[in-house]
Amino acid sequence: MEKRDIIIIGAGPAGLTTAIYSARADLKPLVIEGYASGGQLMITTEVENFPGFSEAITGPELISEMRKQAEKFGAEFLTTDVTKVELKDDVKIVYDGETAYETKTLVISTGATANLLGIESETRLMGRGVSACATCDGFFFRDKTICVIGGGDSAMEEATFLTKFASKVYLIHRREEFRASKIMIKKAEDNPKIEFVLNALIEEVVGEEVVTGIKIKDKISGKTSTIDLDGVFLAIGHTPSTKLFKDIIKTDEKGYIITGNEHGKTATNIPGVFACGDVQDSRYQQAITAAASGCMAALDAEKYLEEI
Ligand code: NAP
DSSP: OEEEEEEEEOOSHHHHHHHHHHHHTTOOOEEEOOTTTTGGGGGOOEEOOSTTOSSOEEHHHHHHHHHHHHHHTTOEEEOSOOOEEEOSSSSEEEEETTEEEEEEEEEEOOOEEEOOOOOHHHHHTBTTTEESOHHHHGGGGTTOEEEEEOSSHHHHHHHHHHTTTOSEEEEEOSSSSOSSOHHHHHHHHTOTTEEEEOSEEEEEEEOSSSOOEEEEEETTTOOEEEEEOSEEEEOOOEEEOOGGGTTTSOBOTTSOBOOOBTTBTTBOSSTTEEEOGGGGOSSOOOHHHHHHHHHHHHHHHHHHHHHO
8 A cells, every 4th residue: 555644635725735835845745636626716717816926817827836836846646536534543544446545644625615506496407507617607608698696705706707708697695785805896886797686585597408597586575586597607605525524524513624723723633634725714715825724734744743
């Protein structure tokens, strides 16, 4: 069995920063990046708030640069999905199907995935007008009418981005207040192609073969109405990717890994196992905070290795 000092699961900004720091500490990290590597940045358009880039950089470009930097210092990458972990003992075992890897420390940076509404019509019409990825699917809605559901930064960002293609974008939110930052709300409000529909609960995505509309209920008046449109983009938050670690690693009620103890700010309840990025952060969820916690995980793992 291949033996390592450090294995990193996940290769978004958190995992890649852990890889850069631990490679520079000569720990020869193995990054198991998953088939959908890169995390949320891979479906982000322009990143304008990552320090160091006075001109916006795209999410995929930023990830590509981070990956190159990690490789330059000797990090190795494996493009596969981890299928199982055994974390009971001092030595942790990570499985990729039948292949097992032994490691003294494990860093979990598996990120979070987009939430869905959980209604039948949404599942049935997924990929037929319903999408959870504006950057992936926006192109298909040139000169069409679409909506974005949500009231956070993602909803504002995606609504604004989608006006590049769509002729009209409804931003549908279930309240009057937004979680999004003021600057992003203003950008959306100032865009003549965007119309806000507030206090609106989604009852159904309308359409047989493809999306033809959305049925909403006004929370105040109780009235239902249908908006005719061609596409529905979901931007209603994320769920941490912790399925692999269920009942092994302690999480909070939303499923985010709980970190922080005598082994460091990124240490989990299992000695030698650390977590960083969106998988342990329900509050900030920024590329820069994920990268920062990735750095902490590398330093915590390094210290732990010295101690054992
Ligand atoms: P979020 O801030 O959690 O917002 C999710 C939105 O979806 C909320 O407005 C919520 O409504 C709504 N929602 C949740 N479940 C819903 C449901 N079942 N039906 C209808 N609406 C529902 O998520 P996010 O926008 O993805 O942002 C996550 C984090 O990433 C945030 O920290 C954000 O700042 C960050 N982010 C930053 C940028 C940037 O700076 N460029 C871009 C994107 C995201 P309620 O408000 O009523 O709960």
